[in-house]
Amino acid sequence: MFFHGNKRLKRTVITLLIIVAGLFLCNFLYLMLDYGFNGFVREWFGREYVYMEWVPIEEVADGYYHMTIQWSKLKEMVFKVFLWTVIALMLVIRLISVVYASRRERQVISAAGMMMSDFMRHDREASEVFPAEYAEVSLQMAQIKAAMQRQEQLQKEEASRKNDLITYLAHDLKTPLTSVVGYLSLLDEAYDMPREQKAKYIHITLDKAQRLEKLINEFFEITRYNLQQIVLEKEIVDLHFMLIQMTDEFYPILTAHGNTIRLDLYSRQEGRERKGPDDSEENVTVYADSEKLARVFNNILKNAIAYSYPNTEILVRCINAGEKVYVTFSNRGKTIPAQKLDAVFEKFFRLDDARSTNSGGAGLGLAIAKDIITLHGGTITADSTEEATTFTVEIPIYHTEST
Secondary structure: OHHHHHHHHHHHHHHHHHHHHHHHHHHHHHHHHHHHOOOHHHHHHHHHHEEEEEEEEOOOOEEEEEEEEOHHHHHHHHHHHHHHHHHHHHHHHHHHHHHHHHHHHHHHHHHHHHHHHHHHHOOOOHHHHOOHHHHHHHHHHHHHHHHHHHHHHHHHHHHHHHHHHHHHHHHHHHHHHHHHHHHHHHHHHOOOOOHHHHHHHHHHHHHHHHHHHHHHHHHHHHHHHHHOOOOOOOEEEEHHHHHHHHHHHOHHHHHHHOOEEEEEEEEOOOOEEEOOOOOOOOOOEEEEOHHHHHHHHHHHHHHHHHOOOOOOEEEEEEEEOOOEEEEEEEEEOOOOOHHHHOOOOOOOOOOHHHOOOOOOOOOOHHHHHHHHHHHOOOEEEEEEEOOEEEEEEEEEOOOOOOO
């Protein structure tokens, strides 16, 4: 503060010195002009503002000149000079202030830039870098730096999960591949192998080959996600019909896992449950990308089947709430811990037991679902308590923002 106070005092003294020097310069110019033009100024003043009158003296037959200053004309001239002087002074002051403000602005921006660079490059507190007069900038830079650090940490965690996943996949590829090669070698060498044993080996080889195919697909899924850019192609979508069709398509997977699915179509406005597309009321429609929306529901339902207890029911509900539609997927399974529940929508995130079991893919299904729903102007959330997990998708019925 003392340093900035000295600079302010210095600028004030320089300004006063300039004004005094200007006055002396004007006076000097006046004297030089008057002398150089042989009293031109005096002659002009006498001619314009002094009235000469001859006054005779009868006693001596002589007289003298009586000079009278024409004060009205002189006042008019002084007023004009004063007015033009004020205008000129205001213009000069304005010019000086603009130049000074521009120079000062450049200095402030330069100083702020240096402080910002120093703050962002070094691990220092904002109060150590920014003076008190930069308090607002200091607060904003601290928030920006904290956000960047959080984003950087998230990217590091994502990269670490991706690297771990690729390492796991590379390791897991060896086991089914070794089994496939081993059993095919046995079948190739043992021509007289009993039929029952040969059928057993073929079944095992097919199972391992399918497992190998699933792992390779995970590699392709990771690569495809890194390269793709999601673009929406919106249209009017019958949401109820989509859900009914999807549950029908999942029947073989549900049966293999011993699960059943129940679909409830419910209108919060009407307070009535709808049983299917043959209901007399109109189906709920949304303005969305049908293909991308179907992918969201498929990913969530696959996740629900993969992590649900066998022989349990999965409940899918569609709730029309006027301007928004809520679609929920509820299943019975292991409770997801709160710290992991916050991360299920992150890329390459998988639950701990996902590698030991064949459930779960590359950890991208829910991340992709969140991206798609966000582009639609909606939200997707998860809740898990007492061995019941529910994913809720909120979609606006009308969302016309450009994508």
